[in-house]
Each structure stands twice: as C-alpha cells, then as structure tokens.
Amino acid sequence: MNAVLELSRLPATRTMAATGAFDVERLRADFPILRMRVEGKPLVYLDNAASSQMPQPVIDRLVRYQTTQHANIHRAVHSLSEIATAEYEEARRKLQRFINAPDEREVIFTSGTTDAINLVMHGYGRKFIKAGDEIILTTLEHHSNIVPWQMLAEETGAKIRVVPISDAGELLMDDYENLFNERTKLVGVTHVSNALGSINPVKEMIAFAHGHGVRVLVDGAQAVPHLQVDVQDLDCDFYAFSGHKLCGPTGIGVLYGKAALLEKMQPFKGGGDMILSVSFEKTVYNTIPHKFEAGTPPIAAAIGLGAAVDYLTGIGMAAIAQHEHELLSYATAQMMEMPGVRIIGTARNKAAVLSFTVDGVHPHDLGTLLNQDGVAVRTGHHCAQPVMARFKVPATSRASFAFYNSMAEVDALITGILSVQKVFA
Numbered sequence: 429m430n431a432v433l434e435l436s437r438l439p440a441t442r443t444m445a446a447t448g449a450f451d452v453e454r455l456r457a458d459f460p461i462l463r464m465r466v467e468g469k470p471l472v473y474l475d476n477a478a479s480s481q482m483p484q485p486v487i488d489r490l491v492r493y494q495t496t497q498h499a500n501i502h503r504a505v506h507s508l509s510e511i512a513t514a515e516y517e518e519a520r521r522k523l524q525r526f527i528n529a530p531d532e533r534e535v536i537f538t539s540g541t542t543d544a545i546n547l548v549m550h551g552y553g554r555k556f557i558k559a560g561d562e563i564i565l566t567t568l569e570h571h572s573n574i575v576p577w578q579m580l581a582e583e584t585g586a587k588i589r590v591v592p593i594s595d596a597g598e599l600l601m602d603d604y605e606n607l608f609n610e611r612t613k614l615v616g617v618t619h620v621s622n623a624l625g626s627i628n629p630v631k632e633m634i635a636f637a638h639g640h641g642v643r644v645l646v647d648g649a650q651a652v653p654h655l656q657v658d659v660q661d662l663d664c665d666f667y668a669f670s671g672h673k674l675c676g677p678t679g680i681g682v683l684y685g686k687a688a689l690l691e692k693m694q695p696f697k698g699g700g701d702m703i704l705s706v707s708f709e710k711t712v713y714n715t716i717p718h719k720f721e722a723g724t725p726p727i728a729a730a731i732g733l734g735a736a737v738d739y740l741t742g743i744g745m746a747a748i749a750q751h752e753h754e755l756l757s758y759a760t761a762q763m764m765e766m767p768g769v770r771i772i773g774t775a776r777n778k779a780a781v782l783s784f785t786v787d788g789v790h791p792h793d794l795g796t797l798l799n800q801d802g803v804a805v806r807t808g809h810h811c812a813q814p815v816m817a818r819f820k821v822p823a824t825s826r827a828s829f830a831f832y833n834s835m836a837e838v839d840a841l842i843t844g845i846l847s848v849q850k851v852f853a
C-alpha cells in the first residue's frame with residue numbers, strides 16, 4: 429500500500445464483524461453518547477485512555493440509586509441508610525470479584541488512581557520509607573505515579589531510581605534487576621503505559637522484587653479496562669485504578685492492598701467514618717477498609733462502578749481484549765504504511781493505545797482538524813513527560829480504543845489523518 433490508502437482493500441484483520449463473534453454494533457447501542465454528532469459528523473470517540481463512556485445500564489443504576497436508594501451510609505438505622513450501605517458494600521464485593529482480591533476488606537474506594545497512589549505514599553511510604561531508601565519507578569509512569577514519590581523523596585531524603593525503556597517502549601528488564609540493592613524499599617510500575625500502550629511484565633517484576641523483600645505498587649489505570657486482572661495471580665502488594673476509564677463514573681477508584689499491609693499503614697485522611705472512637709485524648713482508628721475511607725464517600729459513584737464491572741463482566745474481558753487487539757492491529761498496520769506517520773511505542777505486547785506523530789503537523793493542529801471530522805483523539809504529553817523526553821518529542825497524538833469502537837471508526841481516523849496531511853502538504 430502507498431501513501432494514499434485504498435480503504436476498499438482493507439487488511440484481513442477486519443474479521444470480527446464477519447465472524448459475528450463480537451457484536452460491536454449491539455454493544456454500541458448501549459452507549460447513548462455514541463449516537464452524538466460532533467461538528468455535524470458522527471462522533472468517533474478514540475480518547476478512551478483519558479476517560480471511557482458510560483453504557484445505559486450504568487446510567488440507569490445511578491438514576492435508580494438517586495431516585496430510590498440515596499442516603500448517607502454506615503451511620504443511621506433508617507431504611508434508606510441501610511439500603512444505601514448494603515448497596516455500597518455490595519459494590520465493594522463486585523470490585524473484589526472483578527480483580528479476584530481474596531478479601532473484600534482489601535478493596536478501598538478512593539476518588540481514582542491518583543488518590544489511591546497518594547494513599548499508598550502517605551499511608552505506607554511515610555511510615556516505612558526513610559532517608560537513603562530507594563524507590564524504583566519506570567520511565568513509562570504517568571505523572572500520578574511519579575510526583576507523589578518525588579514529594580516523599582523530598583520529605584524523607586529517599587531516592588528515586590528509574591527503569592529505562594527501549595526504542596520500542598519496553599522496559600529494560602536487566603536494568604530493572606540491576607537497580608535492586610539493600611536500600612530498595614518499593615517498586616511503582618504501571619501495568620499498561622497510557623502514553624504508548626506497552627503492557628509491562630508486572631508479574632515477573634513483582635516476583636523479582638519479592639525475592640528481594642521489596643513491595644510493589646501497580647498502577648492499573650490502563651490495564652483494568654482491557655485485561656483480565658487477577659491480583660492474586662500477580663501477587664502485587666497494591667493495585668490502583670479509576671472508575672471513569674472503566675465505563676463507570678468519575679470521582680471513584682479503587683486501591684487494592686494486601687490486608688496485612690493495610691493493617692500496618694497509617695490512615696491517609698482523617699475524619700468521620702475512619703474512626704472507632706474519638707476523644708481529645710485519643711482516637712482509635714476503624715478497621716480496614718474503613719480506616720482509609722474518611723468522610724462521606726462517593727456512594728453513588730461506587731454503586732455505579734459496581735454496575736460498570738457487572739456490565740464488562742457480562743461481555744467478558746477476554747472478548748474485550750480480543751476485539752481491542754484487532755482494532756489495534758488494524759490501525760497499526762495502516763499507520764505503518766503511511767509516509768510521514770511515526771508510531772511512538774512499538775512494544776511486542778501492547779493494549780489499545782496508538783501514539784503517533786505526523787511530520788510537519790503539530791499534534792494540536794492534527795487533533796483540532798480531526799475534531800472537525802468528529803474524530804476525538806488526545807494530543808499532548810499525556811501526563812507522561814518522561815516518555816515524551818525519551819522519544820525526543822514534545823507531544824504525540826493518541827488514539828485509544830475501547831471495546832465499543834468499530835473498524836469503521838479506525839477507517840475514519842485514517843481517512844482523517846490523510847486529509848490533514850493533504851492540508852499541510
């Protein structure tokens with residue numbers, strides 16, 4: 429194929445619709461927002477790594493909660509409060525099953541991944557990491573798994589060591605292993621890179637760290653929407669993710685932590701609900717997970733997230749992963765043939781993210797022009813400036829897929845890029 433792609437001769441990866449194995453049109457019908465038009469064109473939503481869209485069953489669940497079940501939780505004997513409490517705790521069990529956590533007490537509701545990582549920094553880091561200790565992070569981290577550790581390092585005198593990546597965007601595992609020494613206290617690693625889509629070998633990394641007595645926090649924000657995550661199989665100490673990337677509401681996320689560790693940690697925030705008793709002489713903290721859920725939590729959002737994981741489980745994470753893999757392969761194959769288009773991040777194991785640059789076109793111009801065709805992509809540094817620095821680019825354009833995206837939407841993206849190239853030719 430040459431520069432002008434003949435879209436009528438598409439690669440054979442376009443098989444899903446033909447086999448009927450995954451009925452993307454039926455799934456799309458569940459998402460009201462996907463029927464929107466933007467700039468007079470049908471919306472092609474390819475910014476799922478930033479935030480995914482919400483299906484009608486989750487919207488309906490939120491409406492049912494707000495219209496028939498809402499009250500504050502854990503605090504009253506009246507019926508509504510008991511119902512809301514039961515639904516909130518049931519949502520916790522749904523999340524527990526979704527990631528296969530052994531115990532519901534190990535699932536802490538947070539406001540998102542950022543909040544979950546900050547909880548680990550304050551609750552674990554400030555208690556157990558001291559001057560001279562070392563924290564291993566990777567070049568692929570989102571800023572939310574860098575900045576809290578820098579704050580801790582500044583406060584304590586701990587040091588941050590960074591695992592480099594290859595030109596493909598894969599972690600250099602020899603370098604990872606060589607970073608360990610007797611001062612290493614924690615590894616923080618993203619399961620899937622939001623900027624490149626690289627899937628990191630976290631299970632192996634965790635096993636290696638545990639061999640050195642080192643705890644591991646996995647940032648799963650970009651993994652849970654695309655992969656079947658099993659925290660027992662990974663054996664991670666902490667696993668963080670956000671609801672809004674998982675077809676759920678904003679303002680809710682999860683920190684999974686091993687019970688034995690959570691028990692030893694300091695609370696992050698103080699206030700109501702995280703205590704058993706308070707006097708001016710002494711406060712006794714609540715048991716886990718409540719010790720880490722101070723104040724009125726986002727009750728509706730937690731229940732909505734429970735509905736979202738029910739919805740995803742109903743489709744099946746394996747089927748989701750397979751469809752997204754086909755979208756990614758199809759889009760990648762086409763972009764690789766386009767002169768002037770450079771894919772940033774070509775790891776062998778990738779999930780649902782395609783970052784790229786187009787010669788002579790600033791990513792923001794590309795994003796703006798694609799928007800005029802109804803195509804929503806993200807442009808910028810993706811809160812991963814060390815990744816941009818590694819590839820010596822200030823920014824990329826990023827198309828990120830969800831299971832409700834179709835091959836026709838990939839076509840719309842490719843056609844859109846071709847027309848932008850013509851404008852700038």
Ligand SMILES: Cc1ncc(COP(=O)(O)O)c(C=O)c1O
Nearest residue numbers: 540541542570572622649650670
């Ligand atoms: C890998 C990764 N970690 C953390 C975050 C932060 O998530 P949130 O803003 O929901 O806290 C994101 C969001 O894009 C992400 O992609």
